[in-house]
Amino acid sequence: MVPRKRSLSSLFRDARLFYFKEAILLAKYGKETDAKWQKKWEDTGLYKFNRDRVDKKFYCLAMFSYPSAANLHVGHWWNFGLTDSYARVKRMQGFEVFEPMGFDAFGLPAENFAIKTGVHPRDSTQQNIATMRGQLRTMGAMFDWDYEVVTCEPDYYKWTQWLFLKLYERGLSYRKAAPVNWCPSCNTSLANEQVDGTSCERCQTEVTKKHLTQWFFKITHYAEALLAGLEKLAWPEKTKTMQKNWVGRSTGASIRFAVADSTAEIEVFTTRADTLFGCTYMVLAPEHALVDLLTAPERRGEVELYRDYVNKQSEIDRLSSTHVKTGVFIGAHAVHPLTGDQLPIWIADYVLATYGTGAVMAVPAHDVRDFAFATQYGLPITRVIGGATPEVDDAVPFVEDGILVSSAEWSGLTSATARERIVEQLVTNNQGRATINYRLRDWLVSRQRYWGAPIPIVHCDTCGIVPVPENELPVLLPYNVDFTPDGQSPLSKSEEFLRTPCPQCGIEARRDTDTLDTFVCSSWYYLRYPDNRNASAPWDPSLINRMLPVDMYVGGPEHAVMHLLYARFITHALCDMGYVNFTEPFKALTHQGIILGADGEKMSKSKGNAVSPDAYIDIYGSDVFRLYLQFGFNYLEGGPWSEDGIKAVARFVDRVERLADRVGELGRGARPQSLGPAEREVEYVVHNSIKSITRDIETFGFNTCISRLMEILNSLGRYDTEAAPKHAGFMRDSFAQFIRLLAPFAPHLAEELWAKLGHKNSVHLQEWPQHSEAALVKDTVELAVQVNGRIREKILVPSDVEEEAIKAVALTAEKVAPFLAGMKIHKVIVIKGSLVNIVVKPE
C-alpha cells in the first residue's frame, strides 16, 4: 500500500528508480504492452493524488457507474477512457489531477437479479464490483483507487443516513400523505423526475397513482436558489434550460374568491390577472379539498359519480392534450372579487390538483383550455382583451397580451400594466397578492424496496417519529430478508429489523421500513471521494472546501433533471447548514454522446448489436480502442460503431511504431545549426498541432486532436523520405515532441515509445508542450486572389510583405488579368495570410 501523503519529488524519485531498471521493450504494441505499463504505473504509484498540492488540484469526475456483472461495455470506455485522456492533458499541464472511481451500488437491478436467480444482492454486487475493478484497471486510466467509494457499504450509507437526519433536523426532510407515482412493475413509488412522461424512467411501465405516506426532501425550498445558481455554471445551455424548465418558475397572482352562502374561499393562481373581468366560472380539481364542503346536496350524487370516473382514468388519458375535457357543476357559486358577479363552480379533469392551488379562474375568451370547456358546456365567454393593433387576428380564444376592454376603470390599459394595477387593487381589498409559482415538486425519496439505504427513523406509538441518534448510525440493512416484491417494503417483513426500542422512551417501537431512493446515495458521493476513509465525519470541511467544486464533470445528458438537480440541491442545503462553503458542486459539465451499434440502433444484448471492447482490446490493445473512440466520433454527439474505423486506427499505430524504428535507426545525430525549409515545414506542423490540440481538448474535441497527431506523423514521414540532408537529431526531437502529445490519448503506447527513445522516466511526468508563435509564421504564404469573390489565381508572397505590395502582385497576376479587362476596380480587400479580393464593376 502506497502511503497517501507523498511529495512530487519523492514520486519522481520512485518512478525514476523503477524506470532505471531494464525495461523489456516489446517489438510491437499490444495488450502485453498495456499490462506491462499498468503494472509499472501501479508499482510506482505514478498517478497517486498528492494532497500537498491541493492548491493545484483539478477534480475531474466522470459519473460513477452501476456495477454490472458483464465486462466493461463501450459506454464505460467512452465515458471513463476519454475523460481520462482529458484529465491526462490537465495533469501534463501541471495540475494535480484528482480522478477517483467508485460504484453506485444500491439499486433495483441487483434486487431484480436476486428475485430471478436467488443470488443475494450483496453477494452479486460485491462480485460485480470485483469484476469491474479488474476491468477498469485494464483501461490504463489514472484512477486513484485509494479513494474508492461504494455506496452500498455501511461506511458509506452511514453518511447517507446522516445526510437524511441533517435534512430532517433542518425541516428539509418531511413525511406526508400524498398521491404518489407508483410503478407497478418495480413495485415502488417514484419521484416526479423519475417519471418519463407517464412511464417509469427505469422500466417504461406506465405509472399509476397511489395514496401513500412517504418521505420527501424539500427541494422546492431551493427553487429560486437552484435557478439563480445556474447562471455562473459552465454547463451546456441545453441542460441549464432543462433545469430551468423543470423548476418552472412562473410569476403571477394568487386571488381569493369568496363563495356565496359560505365562509369558504377559493384561492387560485393565475399569470393573467389582466383577464380577471373575463372570468365567467371557476374550476376546482376533482380532488380539491373544498369539493366535499361546497357541493350542493342535490348535486352530490353526480359529483361523486364524476369523481369516481376521473379516478378510473389513467394518467396517460388524463394528461393527454387531445383528451376531451369533462366536468360537472357542483351547485355552488363563487363571487367575483371586483364585480361581485356570481360565478358557477365546476370540477373538471383538466385542472390538476398538484399545480398551483388546484383551482383556476376560468377565462374562456383568453385561454384555450377554458375556451374548449366553456364551448362544450355552454358557459358564457366574455372578451376583455382586445388586440393592441388592428392587424391582430382577434378571434377568441385570444391568448396574447393586448388592451383591456370591458374591465371597469382598467379598460384601456395594456395587459402588462393591468396585471400590476389589478393586483394592487386586490391587495388593497385583501383579496389577493402577487406571487410566484413553481412546477418543481418536492423530491419523494421513500422506496418500497430492499436494496437501498434504510431510512434512519423509528416510529414510536408514544413519541411519534423519532430520528435514530447519530451515534447509532448506520442503521444496518439486514442480510436475511424476503424481498419478493409484493408492494410491501421487504424490510417490514423482517422482525429483527423492524423491532427496536424507541430512542426517546425506550419502549418497543418500529423502524421505518422504506429505503432511500438511490439518487440520494449519488447526490453526495463527489463530496465523499476526497475524504473517503473518514470514520468520524462524512468529510473534513477544511479539505473538502479546497477539493471542491468538481472542475469538470462528465456524464450522460439523461441525468439533466434527476441526478444533476438533486446533487445541486443537496450541496445548496449542506452549504446553508455550514458543512461546505460552496453551493454549486460542478463548476463545468460535459455530456458525452452515445455510441450506437453498427446498425445505428442503441446497443443492446437483445438487438444483438452490442460491441464488446474485450475482443478488440485482445487483438489491438486498449490504446487502439481508446484512440478509435477518440478519432471516429464527435464526443458530444457519438454515432454508430464502425469496424473499418478501428482498423484505420490500428494502422495509424503501426505507422507510429515504424517511424519510431526509423528514429532508432537514424540514431542520435546533431540538430542542425539553423533550420532549413524542410525542418521549418515540420516545425510548423508540430507547433500548429500543439496549438490546436491544446485548444480542442478543452471542449473534448478528441477527433480533431487525433487528426493533428496524424498530421505530425505524416509530416515526419515526409521529412524522412524527402528531406536532404536529413538531421537525425531534429527528427528525434520532433518525434519526442510527438510522443508527448500522444501520451494522453494513447498512454501505454506513448510510454513504450518514450522508453524506446531511451528516456528513464515516464512520459506522463513530462510537461505538456507549448507552441511557439514564431514557428507558425511561414516564410512565404499562398494567397488566393479573387475577383468579385471568385478565386482566379493563387500567388506566393513573402509573409512579411506590405499590403500595397500584395495588391500590386495580385492585380498583375496572369490569370487575373482577363477578368479585369474592361472593368473598373472598385476596391481591393487584402486579408493577410489568406486572400485578396478585387472588387470590380463594368466600366
Added chain:
RNA sequence: GCCGAGAUGGCGGAAUGGCAGACGCACUUGACUCAAAAUCAAGCGUCCUCUGGAUGUGAGGGUUCGAGUCCCUCUCUCGGCACCA
C-alpha cells in the same frame, strides 16, 4: 402544440464571416510481388465543350467585397416539455 439542437462527398467527420470537404474510411490507378496481403505513390463533390470553366454545405429569400457560418421563411431529423392556469 411550445422550447432547444441539428441537416456538409459513397461513409465518419473538419472549417475565429475569408481558398468548403482538414484528418481518416471506402474506392480507382500505379509501384513492389509469381500472386495476394501489407506497404508506398497518385487520384477521388457534381456537371461541361476538361492544361480550362460552371456549379456546390436540406429548400427559398436577405445582409456583405465575401456566407456552411449572420438574419427571415419553410422542410425534415433528434432531444426536452406538454391541459402547469
